[in-house]
Amino acid sequence: MKIVAILLAAVLMPLWAQDIKMPASLDKLATKADETVDVTLSGAMLQFAARFASDKDADDVKVRKLLSGLQNITVKSFEFSKDGAYDKADVDAIRDQVKGPQWSRIVAMTSKVDGDNVEVYFKDAGNGNLGGIVVLCAEPRELTIVSIVGTLDPSDLADLGGHFGIPKLLGGISIHGRRDGK
Numbered sequence: 001m002k003i004v005a006i007l008l009a010a011v012l013m014p015l016w017a018q019d020i021k022m023p024a025s026l027d028k029l030a031t032k033a034d035e036t037v038d039v040t041l042s043g044a045m046l047q048f049a050a051r052f053a054s055d056k057d058a059d060d061v062k063v064r065k066l067l068s069g070l071q072n073i074t075v076k077s078f079e080f081s082k083d084g085a086y087d088k089a090d091v092d093a094i095r096d097q098v099k100g101p102q103w104s105r106i107v108a109m110t111s112k113v114d115g116d117n118v119e120v121y122f123k124d125a126g127n128g129n130l131g132g133i134v135v136l137c138a139e140p141r142e143l144t145i146v147s148i149v150g151t152l153d154p155s156d157l158a159d160l161g162g163h164f165g166i167p168k169l170l171g172g173i174s175i176h177g178r179r180d181g182k
Contacts, residue, residue, distance in 0.1 A: 020134055020147040022076060023093040029078045029143070032085045037077035043150070046070050070150035076143075083115075083140040091138050094145055095119075098134050115140040125151050 030036045041049070050067040053060035078086065098105070098121040107120035117138045125131030130153075135146040 020074070020094060020097050020132070020149070022074060022145070022147075023090055025087065025090050025093075026076050026078075026145070029086055029090070032080060033078040034081050035077075035079040037075055037144075039073065039075040041073045043071045046073065066152065069152060070148065072147070072149040074145075074147040076145045078143045080141045085141070086138075086143050090143070091136055091145075094134065094136060094147075098123075102131070103134075129153055 030038070046067045050064045053064040053067075055061065080086070102123050103121050104124070105119055105121050107118060109116070109118040111117070117136070119134075119136045121134040121136075122130050123132035123134075129151050131149075131151060133146070133148045133152070135144070137144040
C-alpha cells in the first residue's frame, strides 16, 4: 500500500505544480499593442535572482524567502490604442485552466461602465499555503495576465507586488499600479 501511495504521489506531483499555459495567440498581440510587458522567470532564474537579495535588508530577506518556494512567474501585459484589439478567447483559454477543485476564484470585479474585468484565482497547496495565483485583468484597451506557480504563504503575497513585473495588489494601489484605479 505504501508503494502505491508513493507511485501515486510521483504521478500527481507534476500535475499539482503544473504551470498555466499562455495561449500562443498572446504572443501575436504584441504586434498590435502600443505597450507590452513580457516577463517569464523559471525556478532557476528566480533562485538566481534571490542570490542578489541582501541578508541585511528586511525587505530583501522577505523576497528571498518568498522566491524559495516559487517555480515560475509569468506576466503578460498589453496596452492598445483602440478597443477590441484582443479576443475574449484569449482570456477564456486561461480561465479554462483555473477551473477545478484545486482552484478558487477569490475576486471577480466587473464594471459595466468602463468594461473593466478583474479576476483573481488561488490554487490550494494544502497546509494553509497557496500553490499558485492567476490574475486576469481585461479592459477594453488593456489585457494583463499574471501567473505565479509555487508554494506561497498568503501572508507574504503582498511582498511580490512591485517585483518582477508583478503589479502591486495592496496598499491603495490598483492592479495597474495607479492610485486612481483606471
